[in-house]
Amino acid sequence: MRKRFGEIEAVRGVNFEIAQGESYGLLGPNGAGKTTTISIVAGLLAADAGEARVEGKLLTTKSVAAKSAIGFVPQDLAIYPDLTARENLSFFARLYGISGKRNRARVNEVLKIIGLEERAGDQAKTYSGGMKRRLNIGIGLLHSPSLLILDEPTVGVDPQSRNAILESVEQLGEQGMAVLYTTHYMEEAERLCDRVGIIDRGELKAEGTRTELVSLLGEHDKVHLAGSGSLEAAAQACARIGAVHAASVGDGSIELLVEGASAVLPEILTTASGAGVSVHGVEVEEPNLEAVFLHLTGRALRD
Amino acid sequence: MRTAFLITAKDLRQRLRDRSAFLVAVIAPLALAAALGATISGFSAGSKAYQIGLVNLDYGPAASWFSNAGEGGPGALRDTGNETVARSEVKSGELDAAIVLPPGLSAASMGGPPVRLDVIGDPKNSIGTLVARSIADSYASYLHTISIASRALHADSAATIRIATDVAAAKPAIVVGDTSTTRNNLDPKTYYAAAMAVFFVFFAVQFGISSLLDERRDGTLARLLAAPIPRRSILGGKVLTSLALGLTSMTVLALTTRFALGAHWGNPVGVAVLIVCAVLAAISVTAFVTTLAKTHEQANAWLSIVSVVLGMLGGSFFPVAQAGGVLAILSKGTPHAWFLSGLQDLSSGGALSVIVEPSLVLLGIAAVCGALALVRVRKLIEP
Numbered sequence: 251m252r253k254r255f256g257e258i259e260a261v262r263g264v265n266f267e268i269a270q271g272e273s274y275g276l277l278g279p280n281g282a283g284k285t286t287t288i289s290i291v292a293g294l295l296a297a298d299a300g301e302a303r304v305e306g307k308l309l310t311t312k313s314v315a316a317k318s319a320i321g322f323v324p325q326d327l328a329i330y331p332d333l334t335a336r337e338n339l340s341f342f343a344r345l346y347g348i349s350g351k352r353n354r355a356r357v358n359e360v361l362k363i364i365g366l367e368e369r370a371g372d373q374a375k376t377y378s379g380g381m382k383r384r385l386n387i388g389i390g391l392l393h394s395p396s397l398l399i400l401d402e403p404t405v406g407v408d409p410q411s412r413n414a415i416l417e418s419v420e421q422l423g424e425q426g427m428a429v430l431y432t433t434h435y436m437e438e439a440e441r442l443c444d445r446v447g448i449i450d451r452g453e454l455k456a457e458g459t460r461t462e463l464v465s466l467l468g469e470h471d472k473v474h475l476a477g478s479g480s481l482e483a484a485a486q487a488c489a490r491i492g493a494v495h496a497a498s499v500g501d502g503s504i505e506l507l508v509e510g511a512s513a514v515l516p517e518i519l520t521t522a523s524g525a526g527v528s529v530h531g532v533e534v535e536e537p538n539l540e541a542v543f544l545h546l547t548g549r550a551l552r553d
Numbered sequence: 554m555r556t557a558f559l560i561t562a563k564d565l566r567q568r569l570r571d572r573s574a575f576l577v578a579v580i581a582p583l584a585l586a587a588a589l590g591a592t593i594s595g596f597s598a599g600s601k602a603y604q605i606g607l608v609n610l611d612y613g614p615a616a617s618w619f620s621n622a623g624e625g626g627p628g629a630l631r632d633t634g635n636e637t638v639a640r641s642e643v644k645s646g647e648l649d650a651a652i653v654l655p656p657g658l659s660a661a662s663m664g665g666p667p668v669r670l671d672v673i674g675d676p677k678n679s680i681g682t683l684v685a686r687s688i689a690d691s692y693a694s695y696l697h698t699i700s701i702a703s704r705a706l707h708a709d710s711a712a713t714i715r716i717a718t719d720v721a722a723a724k725p726a727i728v729v730g731d732t733s734t735t736r737n738n739l740d741p742k743t744y745y746a747a748a749m750a751v752f753f754v755f756f757a758v759q760f761g762i763s764s765l766l767d768e769r770r771d772g773t774l775a776r777l778l779a780a781p782i783p784r785r786s787i788l789g790g791k792v793l794t795s796l797a798l799g800l801t802s803m804t805v806l807a808l809t810t811r812f813a814l815g816a817h818w819g820n821p822v823g824v825a826v827l828i829v830c831a832v833l834a835a836i837s838v839t840a841f842v843t844t845l846a847k848t849h850e851q852a853n854a855w856l857s858i859v860s861v862v863l864g865m866l867g868g869s870f871f872p873v874a875q876a877g878g879v880l881a882i883l884s885k886g887t888p889h890a891w892f893l894s895g896l897q898d899l900s901s902g903g904a905l906s907v908i909v910e911p912s913l914v915l916l917g918i919a920a921v922c923g924a925l926a927l928v929r930v931r932k933l934i935e936p
Contacts, residue, residue: 292779314781322779328772330563332570341563345556345780373570389776 251300253286260286261297262452268397273419273429275443277436277539283452284432285325288399291430292322304397318346321395323387325402325432331375335366335385338374339392346393356392363418364388380411387418397428404438416442436540446539450547464537470495471511475504475522476531484525488518511536556782560790565797568760578757578802583809586742586749603684606633606642606651606673613659615696630688636673643673649681650674652689662696739897743817746810750803750828751892752869755835755860757802761795762840762926763856765933766849774934784934792836799832819899823908827895830915834888837922838863844929863887891915 307316489497568574607630639651674682768774810816846852867889895911
């Protein structure tokens, strides 16, 4: 897909697929093109080139049938503050063709899912920020879509509500719903998404599972051994282990760069003890998507 | 269409809940119509009969003009007997003013020495004094005519008296017809009820179309656009909201002022047609102005300016068109003026055909502005 706004090409050849029941994350900093991409996928914007298909149906700004398969949760709160949660849900459910008894039943179900049953009759403007966020997500779930698109749903949310939102999204994935999730929080992408697409300046730089992305870069685990004794001798002994690529001594610790740390950790500990070091603590730091993003784009996610 | 109705129902629920529409569409116009109508009625309700006294110190034939109740004369004035009584009654307010016919007035009209005709007035009753002054001026002119005729004929006194008597008794050769437009004028209560109704309908319909900008600001437009509904349904829903609010506002105003304030709107069918046409024109003008704005705040400011300017030019506060010139021409370009014009013709008992022209003009304004709005509205229904 490609999309240009005047002189700025916001999306430059982004291409990805999401399987049924899969959670796909678009990870990138602000201005990377995430919102434009999902606006095209949600049928809000027309692509200048390329196409989006949902359940095989071509998605355009006018394609009513394809839109029925999509649930959309915008980045900003998109609720009517002077309507109650029940009225908000009921209105949007009707737009998706859910009326009558089905409407009432489904609204009650969603109210339960988002934990707003007790406040269902209160106007949304009286809710806390977290409650509004949950209602915002609930509207996207009303018609049990095949694909749920969430555009940075945790921006500006307190940690407690954020955790509740992430748990909800995890459950949706488990129920077989495909999820397209945009974020600039590395931890969210790692926690929620089966696969991640790293996007920057309108281009998809890489995609794959977390492991695939990390291995793509050849990054190694970092092992910190805190201890006392002959640290230099222990470091030299550990460096002779095949999976250890580098060893150095720090302030009361040994730092090792290791390939597959979990597999060789017992051997490392035995070697260090044999070299006369009394180990007090061990810390293993795996390479993360932040590092991958930095490596691919030359800048940090929060730049 | 079903989704358009859903959006309309949602919009109306919101508007009813925050009471803004009720205030703008019903309360404000009703209060202003009642206040303005009552105020103006105080000045112009009914016609006032001015009591002008007469002090006849001449006792000659020239005074007969005042006793002639026929055409051309002022009708009988109340003879107060003497000037002292007249002054006293003017001062007390029993008389609005008095005219003093001096001794020698008849002789003066027959070529004798000139005399002075006095008007006794009260400075606090300037209109009454002006009425008496006007009668005295007419009378002086009448006597002057007789004097000229008498001199031209070189008539003797007896002949002059006869001429004067004949002239006083004669019907005027030329009679100025009734130039009053009273029969086409709405009474103040009805005028301001209608004027406020059409003025505030421009504000009431804003809750529909311009709420697209609210939806965009609040993020809900994106949600509507992502829903499996045609974009025209969103637009249709907003137009229906405007239509419902506009029609409700004007209908409530018409009924309330009819039964509570005694306004006379005229033939209900004709009034209904005019109301529908005015509401359509208001929706189209409002929609066009909204499409020119980029933000909700900008739209609100522009719509307020346009509504007030059109209302003032259209005669919602005072009949600007009567000033003539450019203002009269500009007034003809406003829906307000055409709505009030149609209503004036209708309330004077005219047939339904009298509203054809104003209705067509209102529909024309609706069509032109609506077409312009449609050309530009696409950008309003984009995320």
